[in-house]
Amino acid sequence: MTDLTSFIAGLPKAELHVHHVGSASPRIVAELAARHEGSSPVPADPALLAEYFEFRDFAHFIEVYLSVVDLIRDPEDVRLLTYEIGRELARQQVRYAELTVTPYSSVRRGIPAPAFCEAIEDARTGAARDFGVDLRWCFDIPGEAGLASAEETLRVALDERPDGLISFGLGGPEIGVPRPQFKPYFDKARAAGLHSVPHAGETTGPETIWDAIRELGAERIGHGIAAARDERLMAYLAEHRIPLEVCPTSNLRTRAVASLAEHPIATLVAAGVPVSVNSDDPPMFGTTLEAEYAAAAGLLDLDAAGVADLAKAAVRHSFLPAAGKSALLAEIDAYTVTYG
Numbered sequence: 001m002t003d004l005t006s007f008i009a010g011l012p013k014a015e016l017h018v019h020h021v022g023s024a025s026p027r028i029v030a031e032l033a034a035r036h037e038g039s040s041p042v043p044a045d046p047a048l049l050a051e052y053f054e055f056r057d058f059a060h061f062i063e064v065y066l067s068v069v070d071l072i073r074d075p076e077d078v079r080l081l082t083y084e085i086g087r088e089l090a091r092q093q094v095r096y097a098e099l100t101v102t103p104y105s106s107v108r109r110g111i112p113a114p115a116f117c118e119a120i121e122d123a124r125t126g127a128a129r130d131f132g133v134d135l136r137w138c139f140d141i142p143g144e145a146g147l148a149s150a151e152e153t154l155r156v157a158l159d160e161r162p163d164g165l166i167s168f169g170l171g172g173p174e175i176g177v178p179r180p181q182f183k184p185y186f187d188k189a190r191a192a193g194l195h196s197v198p199h200a201g202e203t204t205g206p207e208t209i210w211d212a213i214r215e216l217g218a219e220r221i222g223h224g225i226a227a228a229r230d231e232r233l234m235a236y237l238a239e240h241r242i243p244l245e246v247c248p249t250s251n252l253r254t255r256a257v258a259s260l261a262e263h264p265i266a267t268l269v270a271a272g273v274p275v276s277v278n279s280d281d282p283p284m285f286g287t288t289l290e291a292e293y294a295a296a297a298g299l300l301d302l303d304a305a306g307v308a309d310l311a312k313a314a315v316r317h318s319f320l321p322a323a324g325k326s327a328l329l330a331e332i333d334a335y336t337v338t339y340g
Contacts, residue, residue, distance in 0.1 A: 007304045007339055008293045012331045014314040015089060015097040015278055015289055017222055017245035019171070020120075021069050022281025023085045023099070026050075029283070032071040032081075042067050053284045058203050058254045062144065062173055065284065069105045078106060078119035086127025086135055092289050095328055096134045096320055098197075100169055100222075102142050103156045104149045113155075117162040124164050136319070137162060138197055140169030141185065143177035150185040158192055166319045169222065170198035170212075179211035186216040195219050195319055197245075201226035202256050206233045213242065220245060220317060225256065227273065228264035238272035243317040248295045249287040250280035265299050276314035308336045 024032070026046040033044040043052055055061040072078055082099075089097050106116050124135045139157045141150045157165060168189035170182055179200060186196055199222035200212035206226050210233065212218040224244035227233045237244070246265050251257045257264075268275055277296045279289040297307050315328045 004297060004304060004307065005290075005294060008290050008297070008307060009093070010335065010339065011093060011293070011308065011311055012328060012335055013092065013094045013289060013293075013311050014276075014318050014320070014328065015094050016220070016276050016314055016318055017247055017278035017280055018085075018089075018097060018099055018289075019281050020082065020085070020099050020101040021072060021105070022065060022284055023088065024068060024081055025084060025088060025283050028081060028084050029068060029071065032077060035077075036071055036073065040067065040071055042071060049283075050286065053286070055253055055255075058173065058175075058256065061254050061284075065281070066105075068284075069102070070109070072106055073109060073111070075111060075115045075119040078111065078116055079123045082120050082123030082135070083126050086123065086131050086133050089135075089289075090127070090131035090133040094133055094289060095331070096136070096315070096318060096324065098136045098138055098167065098318065100138045100140050100171060102140055102153075102171065104142055104145060104152045107152060107156065113160055117156070117160040121162050121164060134320075134324075135164060136167075137165045138167040138169045139165060139194075140171045140199075141182060143170055143172035143174070143182075145172070147181065150182055154185045154188055157189060157194065165194070167195035167197045169196075170200075170216070171222070172199075174200065174202060174204040174208055179208060180215040183215045190217055197222060199223055202251065203254070206230035209233060218242065223247060223251070223256075225251060225264050225268070228267040228271075231271070234268065234271040234273050237274070241274055243274035243276060243313075244268060245278050246275045246296070247278045247280035248292055248299065249285050253285040260295060260299070263299055265296060269300060274313065274317060276317050277310055278314075304339065305336065308332055 026049045030046045033042040141153045196217045197220045198212045198216050201209035202223035220243045222245050277292050
């Protein structure tokens with residue numbers, strides 16, 4: 001595994017399911033907590049964050065996640081966070097990443113939408129220049145905040161339309177948040193040329209995934225692991241080439257699966273369902289994209305060539321233009337040959 005770990009560390013990668021605030025490193029979270037000490041439950045000591053990030057269940061995860069969101073209070077916080085995410089992704093040889101960004105959370109806390117978008121774009125430019133990583137945005141609706149958040153997320157997406165924006169999503173809890181109610185917002189986002197990438201089928205059953213496909217026009221599904229319980233759905237995903245953005249450690253830490261050994265990724269792959277491997281909220285879950293590749297390699301019994309194929313699958317499932325895909329795929333192939 002040591003050799004495979006080394007191979008994964010140097011492997012050029014694409015990351016398709018990683019949350020903006022959820023990517024804040026303990027150093028950055030602690031720095032932000034110190035700036036706002038006394039008005040937040042988040043500890044300002046990085047050593048205490050691991051304990052703070054122990055989640056009882058998915059509802060508790062959302063509660064903790066929102067407490068970290070509350071630390072992002074001005075455009076400089078936004079820019080710093082985004083730039084540092086670029087640094088961490090580049091350290092893991094990520095060449096391209098689609099970050100799930102929730103502008104509603106920041107706008108409702110008083111950051112004007114134009115200033116928010118200017119901050120993430122400034123960080124995107126800086127990350128490309130300084131770290132060689134290409135960041136793109138998925139603006140997502142925080143489902144727990146209801147239709148008002150959907151309206152505002154769509155407004156920011158269409159009115160501001162930052163250069164890096166490529167897709168429209170839906171995050172937050174699935175239980176008690178039916179997908180079909182968001183159809184009008186996804187219809188308008190798709191009509192404006194944004195890709196549809198809602199979360200579905202992580203903590204609920206296959207029907208949520210069906211709803212995401214039928215009602216929201218999903219081109220990729222965030223998580224989607226409940227598809228393994230529905231053979232007809234797996235066949236549909238395979239036939240229509242609708243990829244799942246799989247995040248093994250996240251599913252374990254939020255108790256969506258009882259143990260890593262029980263994760264259904266092997267069932268999905270055996271059924272021909274397209275998958276990519278991603279990190280979701282890596283510091284909160286005590287993981288990295290490298291660790292997720294290692295976990296998937298174990299679950300799928302992959303050697304270095306198999307892991308490289310997994311990396312190439314993420315590139316193919318991305319919304320990179322064709323030329324960018326070809327260049328990154330060629331880089332992965334060249335690395336694999338050189339390493340071998």
